[in-house]
Amino acid sequence: MGLLHVIGYGLLGVAVGALGTLIGAGGGFLLIPILLFLHPGDSAAVLTGISLLVVCANATAGSIAYGRMRRIDVRAGLVFILAGLPGALAGAWATRHIERRVFGPLLGAVLILGGAAIFLSPRAGRVVSPSSRTRTLVEKDGTVHVYAPRIVLGAALSTGVGFLSSLLGIGGGILHVPAMVYLLGFPVHVATATSHFVLAFLALAGVLVHATQGDLAPGYARALPLSAGVVAGAPIGAWLSNRIQGRWILRGLALALASVGLRLLIAR
Incomplete structure (x- = not known):
């Protein structure tokens, strides 16, 4: 791979890292469709x-x-990590058994459904009433979040999220963030940050499965500059998150999901 390709993958990684961190999605939902278009033979x-x-x-x-x-x-x-790990391991293993002609439309459909669910959701979180489940999280800058998360339901959802995210290579944030906000009662900014924390471990589990199966060997030359780029782009996304309201983060996520998903379906 030439120098220009390395630079190109690095810059792509910066963009994916910034956007993925901003919305807590890890960037996989952007990257995997691009890889599908660029590498039709893989x-x-x-x-x-x-x-x-x-x-x-x-x-x-x-x-x-x-x-x-x-x-x-x-x-x-x-x-959520402990609950999602079995699903993440199983999803990465199952990918080997899906033909590419099925993979693209499946990914597109999941992305469109995710975007539609966010658009149609009537509210961004539940009204918090005092209870034993109420939590208070204080950020470094003094911002206070008071919420009552549904942890048991979140654990159950995490298993399915882990499976689909590893199966499709999207990381899971596009599924986890909306679920944490609309179903589990997390504030948007706490959801995006916590989702990223969970993604780091679930994605690692999927990577280990692919590495042991030999799937990563043909892709290291592309993965390394992309990874370097996302490491540089992630702090940019975190910085931007302080300057964009939560509802705009969710709207941006929904629009991105629907657009990418539609592109995948049209390409078939």
Whole structure:
């Protein structure tokens, strides 16, 4: 691979890292469709392996940035990680058994449904009433979040999110963030930060499965500059998140999902 290709992948990684961290999605939902278009000869397993490696790098860098802001609900995140790991491992293994001609439309449909669900959701979170489940999270800058998360439901959802995210190489944030906001009662900014924390571990589980199956070997030359780029772009996304209201983050996520999903379906 030539120098221009390395630079191109690096710049793509910066964009994916910034956008993925901004909305807590890890960037895989942007990267995997691009890889499908650029590399029509590669199998779904190879491309999802590359994407999950990049998502892992992005989520790790983003988690460090959000951790410095004290925006991550670590207790909830650890529960979701433990619940999501079996699904993430199974999803990465199952990718090998999906033909590419099926993979593209499946990914497109999931992205469109995710975008539609966000657009049609009537509210961004539940009204908090005092209870034993109420939590208070204070960020480094003094911003206070009071919420009552549904941890048990979140754990159940995390297993399915882990499976689909590894199966499609999208990382899971596009599914996890809306679920955390609309179903589990998390504030948007806490959801994006905590989702990134969870993604780092679930994506790593998927990467390990792909590595042991040999899926990553053909993709390291692309994955390394992409990963370097997302590490550079993640702090930019975290910085932007302080300057964009939560509802605009969700609207941007919904629009991006629907656009990318439609493009995948049209391409078939």
